[in-house]
Amino acid sequence: MRIGVPTEIKSSEFRVGLVPASVREITAHGHEVVVQSGAGAGIFADDAAYQKAGARILPTAEAVFAEADLIVKVKEPQAIEYKRLQPHQILFTYLHLAPDADQARGLLASGATAIAYETVTDAQGGLPLLAPMSEVAGRLSIEAAAMALRRSSGGRGVLMGGVPSVKPAKVVVLGGGVVGTHAARMAAGLGADVTIIDRSLPRLRQLDELFEGRVRTLASTLESIETEVFAADAVIGAVLVPGASAPKLVTRDMLKEMKKGAVLVDVAIDQGGCFETSYPTTHAEPTYEIDGIIHYCVANMPGAVPVTSAQALNNATLPFVLKLAAKGLAALDDDKHLAAGLNVRAGRIVHPTVAASLGFDRLEVRPFALAAERRPITNPPCAPLPLRGATRRAGPLHNRSGPAFLFCIVRRPESGARQQVRPVVHDLSAASSFSPPSPSASPGSSGSRISHGASIGSVITAIPMERLANVSAFMA
Numbered sequence: 001m002r003i004g005v006p007t008e009i010k011s012s013e014f015r016v017g018l019v020p021a022s023v024r025e026i027t028a029h030g031h032e033v034v035v036q037s038g039a040g041a042g043i044f045a046d047d048a049a050y051q052k053a054g055a056r057i058l059p060t061a062e063a064v065f066a067e068a069d070l071i072v073k074v075k076e077p078q079a080i081e082y083k084r085l086q087p088h089q090i091l092f093t094y095l096h097l098a099p100d101a102d103q104a105r106g107l108l109a110s111g112a113t114a115i116a117y118e119t120v121t122d123a124q125g126g127l128p129l130l131a132p133m134s135e136v137a138g139r140l141s142i143e144a145a146a147m148a149l150r151r152s153s154g155g156r157g158v159l160m161g162g163v164p165s166v167k168p169a170k171v172v173v174l175g176g177g178v179v180g181t182h183a184a185r186m187a188a189g190l191g192a193d194v195t196i197i198d199r200s201l202p203r204l205r206q207l208d209e210l211f212e213g214r215v216r217t218l219a220s221t222l223e224s225i226e227t228e229v230f231a232a233d234a235v236i237g238a239v240l241v242p243g244a245s246a247p248k249l250v251t252r253d254m255l256k257e258m259k260k261g262a263v264l265v266d267v268a269i270d271q272g273g274c275f276e277t278s279y280p281t282t283h284a285e286p287t288y289e290i291d292g293i294i295h296y297c298v299a300n301m302p303g304a305v306p307v308t309s310a311q312a313l314n315n316a317t318l319p320f321v322l323k324l325a326a327k328g329l330a331a332l333d334d335d336k337h338l339a340a341g342l343n344v345r346a347g348r349i350v351h352p353t354v355a356a357s358l359g360f361d362r363l364e365v366r367p368f369a370l371a372a373e374r375r376p377i378t379n380p381p382c383a384p385l386p387l388r389g390a391t392r393r394a395g396p397l398h399n400r401s402g403p404a405f406l407f408c409i410v411r412r413p414e415s416g417a418r419q420q421v422r423p424v425v426h427d428l429s430a431a432s433s434f435s436p437p438s439p440s441a442s443p444g445s446s447g448s449r450i451s452h453g454a455s456i457g458s459v460i461t462a463i464p465m466e467r468l469a470n471v472s473a474f475m476a
């Protein structure tokens, strides 16, 4: 298989999907690796280091996206990246789709398969590809809080560890998972007064044993959160409900009761944030102030220490990259933990929690906004074709590698009854506008090039013209 590594383009992101040592491992297993020139610059790995490891260097991201079968990245694809994805490709990266409907629509429209690092599981019920970055972010969160607490940064002017005769800072950690544990470890190491709040009693028991009394633990209730947050100098937001947007544990009203100059570090910002007043910031401008409370909400915290974090990430991802390289999507059949990472497949959100969080119907494909961007279509982008007991909808889609297509979505009727329908695929390559056929029009008329039987509930998406003969293969 050919594995591609583009340069990360998110603001202040210096990590890279594969470090040279991983490339060496992958090429030793007989696969090909193409790397965008300069992709490793952020970790001081130059093109020569990648070539020595067996990679072929390509000049641009376009070239990497055009050639690769499996694309290994770090951060979620940006708009320019998901528009480059093709239906046959597998994207393996962090996605954090739940709070990001635009990205979800972009991935659906691409037709590509997207496997999210953050929902891959392990036998212990953990998230092994989130863990290394959570370790880094947890430790960094205390460095960030300590910086923001300085008066010169607008903070309370409190030293984390205090000094003999002066109290240390009070640090409250919401969520005692990987981020929370590493944050607590750093804060306790600096001598701060640390409390961890979690909703899991077994987890609180483990933490109590781990820290041997150096850290307090509390069950997560409205009462405990309010009391602790109001007394805190720094609050670390580290909660996670896998695949879902983070719960808002600190509301805007609560800020008024907090100490002026206190700091909120929302590590969970990549899942939408667990403070109501959080919005994502960058390393260039990491903080802002609301009601006298300093907020730090950098969504890619580990990007600040790319040498440590790229290596830590690769240590965890490499075994999965090797499996995907060896077997392609069949690797998902053999490994249920890797399969748990599957978020998007052939125009559908297939991860139930992610789909529910986005409010997407798993059978629904919504590429219309993107299609409209690529090629203005004058008819309404989504034209219902009434059919007894079922909903057929049709919309235009323009594929950059070929002509535009109409694709049909045939949705399951409420009754669940199966019924034969005949979706019609139109070649729109020469058309600047398109009028859907009337329900009575026979398949093959109105300029249609092909018609094919399908059962209700099947989905046909983005069918390249040259593969129309095999249209049945595209039915989900």
Ligand SMILES: NC(=O)c1ccc[n+]([C@@H]2O[C@H](COP(=O)([O-])OP(=O)(O)OC[C@H]3O[C@@H](n4cnc5c(N)ncnc54)[C@H](O)[C@@H]3O)[C@@H](O)[C@H]2O)c1
Pocket (backbone or CB within 6 Å): 118, 130, 131, 133, 134, 135, 137, 174, 175, 176, 177, 178, 179, 180, 197, 198, 199, 200, 203, 220, 238, 239, 240, 241, 246, 247, 249, 266, 267, 268, 269, 270, 271, 298, 299, 300, 301, 302
């Ligand atoms: N900003 C960044 O750069 C960055 C980097 C790494 C991880 N993260 C994010 O940090 C968050 C935490 O990650 P993690 O690896 O520690 O997850 P984790 O699953 O190890 O821990 C989450 C903890 O939150 C607890 N929790 C859930 N709901 C709660 C509630 N209502 N009250 C109290 N506790 C609650 C869970 O019981 C669990 O112990 C995630 O959103 C993750 O995506 C962000």
